[in-house]
Amino acid sequence: MKKRIFIFLLGFGLCLASCFFLVRLGQADEEKLPSGTPYSQIGQKIEAYYKKNQETSAGLATAIINDQGQTIYQGNFGYIDKENKLAVDEQSVFEWGSVTKITVWVSVMQLWEEGKINLQADIREYLPKDFFKGRLKYDKPITMLDLMNHQAGFDEVGLHYGGDKNLGKNLRNQPLAQIWEPGTVTAYSNFGTALAGHIVERVSGQSYADYVHQHIFRPLNMQKTAILPDYSDNSWVQEKRREEKVYDNQGRLIGPGKFSYYDYPAGQAISSLADLKAFASALLQRKTLFERPETWIEFYSASSHLTGTDISRSHHGLWNGGPANNSQQIYHDGVTIGFSSNLMLDLEAGIAVVLSVNQRFESKYIDGLPQLVFAKREKVSLEKEQQGFTEGFYRAARSYHTGPLKIANNFSDMYTFYLNRDNVGDYWIADRINGQERVSDIGGDYFKLSNWDLIRDYGLILLWFLATIYALVRLIFSLFSYFSKKKKLEQTPSWSVWKNLIYLAILAASLNFLYMAYVMLTTLGVPESWQFMIYAGLGLVFLLSLVFPLFARSKWSLNGRQKLETYIGLALALIMIVNILYWSLYQWWRI
Numbered sequence: 001m002k003k004r005i006f007i008f009l010l011g012f013g014l015c016l017a018s019c020f021f022l023v024r025l026g027q028a029d030e031e032k033l034p035s036g037t038p039y040s041q042i043g044q045k046i047e048a049y050y051k052k053n054q055e056t057s058a059g060l061a062t063a064i065i066n067d068q069g070q071t072i073y074q075g076n077f078g079y080i081d082k083e084n085k086l087a088v089d090e091q092s093v094f095e096w097g098s099v100t101k102i103t104v105w106v107s108v109m110q111l112w113e114e115g116k117i118n119l120q121a122d123i124r125e126y127l128p129k130d131f132f133k134g135r136l137k138y139d140k141p142i143t144m145l146d147l148m149n150h151q152a153g154f155d156e157v158g159l160h161y162g163g164d165k166n167l168g169k170n171l172r173n174q175p176l177a178q179i180w181e182p183g184t185v186t187a188y189s190n191f192g193t194a195l196a197g198h199i200v201e202r203v204s205g206q207s208y209a210d211y212v213h214q215h216i217f218r219p220l221n222m223q224k225t226a227i228l229p230d231y232s233d234n235s236w237v238q239e240k241r242r243e244e245k246v247y248d249n250q251g252r253l254i255g256p257g258k259f260s261y262y263d264y265p266a267g268q269a270i271s272s273l274a275d276l277k278a279f280a281s282a283l284l285q286r287k288t289l290f291e292r293p294e295t296w297i298e299f300y301s302a303s304s305h306l307t308g309t310d311i312s313r314s315h316h317g318l319w320n321g322g323p324a325n326n327s328q329q330i331y332h333d334g335v336t337i338g339f340s341s342n343l344m345l346d347l348e349a350g351i352a353v354v355l356s357v358n359q360r361f362e363s364k365y366i367d368g369l370p371q372l373v374f375a376k377r378e379k380v381s382l383e384k385e386q387q388g389f390t391e392g393f394y395r396a397a398r399s400y401h402t403g404p405l406k407i408a409n410n411f412s413d414m415y416t417f418y419l420n421r422d423n424v425g426d427y428w429i430a431d432r433i434n435g436q437e438r439v440s441d442i443g444g445d446y447f448k449l450s451n452w453d454l455i456r457d458y459g460l461i462l463l464w465f466l467a468t469i470y471a472l473v474r475l476i477f478s479l480f481s482y483f484s485k486k487k488k489l490e491q492t493p494s495w496s497v498w499k500n501l502i503y504l505a506i507l508a509a510s511l512n513f514l515y516m517a518y519v520m521l522t523t524l525g526v527p528e529s530w531q532f533m534i535y536a537g538l539g540l541v542f543l544l545s546l547v548f549p550l551f552a553r554s555k556w557s558l559n560g561r562q563k564l565e566t567y568i569g570l571a572l573a574l575i576m577i578v579n580i581l582y583w584s585l586y587q588w589w590r591i
Contacts, residue, residue, distance in 0.1 A: 036375070074277070105299075321370075404587045407585070427441060471502070495566070
C-alpha cells in the first residue's frame with residue numbers, strides 16, 4: 001500500500017514538473033514585441049492603459065500587426081458619441097490628419113518607379129510656367145525631395161480648400177512666400193505636400209482623389225476610405241462621419257465636428273480602422289503598392305539627416321520615430337479638428353501600430369501607446385553638436401513670417417516656446433544659419449528670438465491690450481455719467497464724438513481679434529478675409545483720427561483734462577495703427 005502511494009506521488013510530481021517545464025518552454029518560445037512584451041499579453045497592457053486614462057478619453061481604435069499579415073491585437077474602446085453612448089466599433093470612421101501625407105509620398109514614389117518623376121529635378125518642370133507667379137525668393141531649384149523633407153523653404157500657409165475643387169487653382173491662389181533657401185531649413189509644410197499631390201495630378205493626368213483610389217485604396221480593398229474634403233468620394237463614409245462627435249484632449253465635447261475643408265490632400269483622409277490597418281500592413285509587408293523591391297528600399301531610405309550626424313530625420317516623407325542611428329522605426333501622425341491618429345512601422349522588427357482617437361491634440365494614446373509596443377532605443381550622445389546652444393525663446397521655422405496671420409505666432413506654443421536643455425528633446429543639434437542661432441530636432445528647426453524681438457512683438461501686443469482696457473473703462477465711465485446726468489452738456493460735441501470713436505474702434509479691433517482667435521482654435525483653420533477687411537477699415541478710422549484734430553483744434557475749447565485726454569486719444573490711435581501695420585492685419589488679400 002505504501003509502495004503504491006509512493007509511486008503515485010512520484011508520478012504526480014513528475015507530471016507537475018513536466019507541465020511546469022513545458023509552460024516555461026512555451027513562454028520562452030512565445031513571440032514577443034520589440035518592447036519585450038509577449039504577443040499574448042499586449043492586449044492586457046493596452047486595456048489597462050485605457051482604463052487608467054478613461055476619464056479624459058473619448059473613443060480609441062487600435063491594432064498591432066506583423067509583417068506576416070497577422071493581427072497581433074486589435075481593440076475598440078470608448079465612445080464615438082459619449083453623450084448617446086454610441087460605442088466605437090468596426091464601422092466607426094476616424095480622420096487621419098497628416099497620416100494622409102503618406103498617400104502623397106507613396107503616389108510620388110509610384111510615379112518615380114515608372115520613371116515619370118525625378119526626385120532631384122526642379123519641380124517647376126512638372127508645373128505650369130506661371131505657377132509661382134514670381135513668389136519664389138531663391139533661384140535655387142525646389143526638388144521633390146525638398147518637398148518630401150519639408151525643406152522647400154515655404155512660409156506657413158493656412159491651406160483652405162473651400163468650395164473650389166480644382167487643386168491646382170486653389171494652390172495658385174494661396175498667398176505663398178518663400179522664406180529660406182531650399183534644402184537648408186526644415187519647416188513642416190502642408191502646402192508643400194499638397195503641391196506634391198498636384199504634381200501627381202499633373203504627371204498622371206488624374207485628379208489626386210481619383211489617382212489614390214485607383215492606385216492605393218482599391219488595390220488594398222480599402223472600401224471604407226474617403227479623401228476629398230467633403231468625403232463625397234465615398235458616400236458611406238460621408239454619412240457615417242455625420243453621426244460622430246469629437247472631443248478635446250481632456251475628453252470634453254467639442255461638437256458634432258464639421259468637415260474641415262483644410263489641407264487637402266495633405267491631411268484629409270478618413271477611414272475605418274480596418275482600412276488604416278490594411279494600408280499599414282501593405283507598407284510593412286512591402287507589397288502591392290510598388291512593383292519593384294528597389295522602390296521600397298529607396299522609399300524607406302533616409303532622405304535627410306540632422307546636420308553633421310548620421311541620424312535620419314525624414315525617410316521620403318516619413319519621420320524617424322526611433323531614437324537611434326539609421327533607425328528603421330518610422331512613422332507619421334496627424335491631427336484634425338477633432339481627431340488624432342498615428343501609423344508607426346518598425347521595419348527591423350516587422351511590427352506596425354495604427355491607432356485613432358476622436359480627440360483633438362491627443363497625446364496619451366498617440367504618443368504613449370506605441371511605447372507599450374516598441375523598444376526604447378539606446379540614446380546617442382550629441383554633446384559636441386549641442387555645444388553652441390543657449391537657452392531662450394525660440395520660434396519654429398514652421399510659423400507665419402508674412403501676412404496677417406503672423407500675430408498668431410505669439411499665442412501658440414506650436415510656434416513660440418522657451419527652450420532649455422531639459423525640454424528640447426532627445427535628438428537635437430545647435431548651430432547658426434545666416435547669423436541666427438538655430439536648434440534642429442527630428443521634426444523641424446527653431447530659431448532663437450533676440451531680446452529686441454521679444455520686446456517689440458510682445459510690447460506691441462501689451463500696448464494694444466492696455467489701449468483696450470483704457471478704452472473700455474472710458475466708455476463705461478462716459479455711459480455712466482450720461483445716464484446718471486452728472487455730466488454737463490458737452491460744449492465741444494465734435495471732440496466728444498472724436499474720442500469716443502477711437503475708443504469704439506479699439507474695442508471693435510479687439511473683439512475682431514478674439515473672434516479670429518476663436519475661429520483658429522476651434523477649426524484649426526484660418527479666419528475669413530472679411531475679418532481682415534475690418535482691420536483695414538479700422539486702420540483708416542485710426543488714421544483719420546490722427547489727422548482730424550489738426551483741422552478741428554481751432555474750434556475746440558478744451559480744459560486741461562480734456563487736452564490730456566486728447567493726447568491720450570492720439571497715442572491710442574497711433575498704437576493701433578502701428579499694430580495693424582506691423583502685423584499686416586490689413587492684408588485681407590493674403591487670406
